Amino acid sequence: MADRRSDSEDGARAKRQKMDVVDPKDNPYLAHMYEGPTDSDKSSPLAKLKRHQTTAALAKQAEDGDINPFSGKPFSSKYFSILKGRRDLPVHAQRDEFLKLYQQSQILVFVGETGSGKTTQIPQFVLYDDLPQSQRKMVACTQPRRVAAMSVAERVAAEMDVKLGEEVGYSIRFEDKTSSKTCLKYMTDGMLLREAMNDHNLARYSTLILDEAHERTMATDILMGLLKEVVARRPDLKVIIMSATLDAEKFQRYFNDAPLLAVPGRTHRVDIFYTPEPEQDYVEAAIRTVLQIHATEDEGDILVFLTGEEEIEDACRKIQMEGDEMIREADAGPLKVYPLYGSLPPHMQQRIFEPAPPPARPNARPGRKVIISTNIAETSLTIDGIVYVVDPGFSKQKIYNPRIRVESLLVSPISKASAQQRAGRAGRTRPGKCFRLYTEEAFKKELIEQTYPEILRSNLASTVLELKKLGIDDLVHFDLMDPPAPETLMRALEELNYLSCLDDDGNLTHLGRLASEFPLDPALAVMLISSPEFYCSNEILSIVSLLSVPNVFVRPASQRKRADEMKNLFAHPDGDHLSMLNVYHAFKSPVAQENPRQWCHDHFLSLRSLQSADNVRMQLLRIMEREELDMVSTPFDDKKYYENIRRALCAGFFMQVAKKEAQGKSVYSTIKDNQNVLLHPSTVLAHDAEWVLYHEFVLTTKNYIRTVTAIKPEWLLEIAPTYYDINSFPKGDIKSALMRAADRLSRKEKLRSEKRK
């Protein structure tokens, strides 16, 4: 019932929104769409265009006119100079071919290599044929990353000579830059998925373009499955799947043999070199290769792929040292080395775009820039001027083990597709070279073709909840491009059932429906929704926000001791969740807010993380208020202030609990899975806690649990009685500890009832 009501409300809201749309009839340039052509329409730039019958020549005429058909304003001179460049893009040569296929079929697979212009041009080709404003609909183009959605929208707005946010806009988390005039919207794939939850038919769109589909993000994969169903319900909806070449046929097959159009890219030749023998130590080999390139190869910058922050910082130091020595002893050109990884602050990331250093003196050997990067440079960031790529063939990849319900990062060999993508980075401005630090034999026989899509490597609890919210009840028969293992699906269903988000028949419960409203993992959402019952929703909201952003504690290698001292200022003896809350409260205090940047710097905290936690908090707060969940606190001087918070943590994370193996020992054992784990060295937990709740399981050289807080087994019995049904535990230490806790509870209860008498 509740569901239907909220859906119809959303429908009404959508309708209201559409009422705001400027009536196309008021736009003289669109008038022909509503009435037969009259004399005055002959001057309209779109007058000759009939929906789904446009040819390249007709579209060009409209583009070459004096008046912008989408805004009704005269074209600027800048527009025409950009237009000239656009016509040189490879996609432009096949505009007619594209239009024909687009018009003929409901789904189209479009393959465009880098430099083809697909992301900017195809949506515009669609606009001039689909004329979405005539249907009071929009064209949307999805991107896997927020920055891409923003920057492409900005570029296309300039190309179309309109103001960003008007006819062309973008929509990402925290920012909706669209208006009632918008007919082309760039957005993240995750955002479109969110919209689909409230509008199962995606009714506001006439054409949906999924870009970078080859990246196979979780959101893209689910959207593809969903769109397969939506196109059957909506014959008027058109779908374009855009991908890099590699697995185009797989997309075609998946979409019932949809037609395919391939457009070549514009890149330069890259020569590939392999090592004759396998390398023992890829980091050492990478360093050696960089120095060799610097000594023997022509001018041109170098890009090296390594796997993580520590490895990269280490390699940077070594290369810089050796490079300086080469300059002194062999008169080599100057060498500048830059690290690049996601957690690097933006101004440090920007430095990779600095030009290579100049020669030491006129006519001396040219300088060279070396960038040592994670696979962030494989897809998210492109750097022009790279001529040499060093590819050791590894990256950190997420893997999921459903048996112990643990996601972890593992250094693994990359795929052939990844290797190709990396090599391509050398040929963006001129012919380049790629040095693969593995044998040709290994490339051919040992590397898999494609990296496994994320959906096969993840815990699916939040995905299953999303699918249920999307109205997909039969998960087993939902047509995904790569269906996950049944065990992974079972684990997710089980987890959601324990969280009371799904009932025993697998149907969404009231709690589950509420949880799906939050952009959070189910355990976090359940914890947040339950927090008013523990009189601490304000505090749990802060903790949830902090858990949703990168680590707030900064620990530079050179000042570890000082950073740890600062962290101890915020430490709470009962654990990390409470310490994070202390940090947040301190950050929001007037003293800190006077100069947040300085304050964070002084306290070894990440301003960026704290600000984004604040942002997330505001977004979540709005949802709490919308769903009428109370924002309450226990008074700070009440002795239950922290206990209430720790109890609320149990409401979401009762499945992530570990018990100490033996008094005085540091080894813990997880409940039910009986994994031996250690407290992560970063914890501030001060005392010898017998029971701890943890946020993350980290698998590195050892098994660690990170972000831990001390709890009591009595709370678990009270808060999650089904999961902690003592009869379901095998005989042993955990069972007897739980039985003792149950005894304590009943004694307490007895005392309490006697007191009442």
Place this chain on the structure above:
DNA sequence: ACAAGCGAA
């Protein structure tokens, strides 16, 4: 005694 690939809502 030792610690974070990327991304999204």
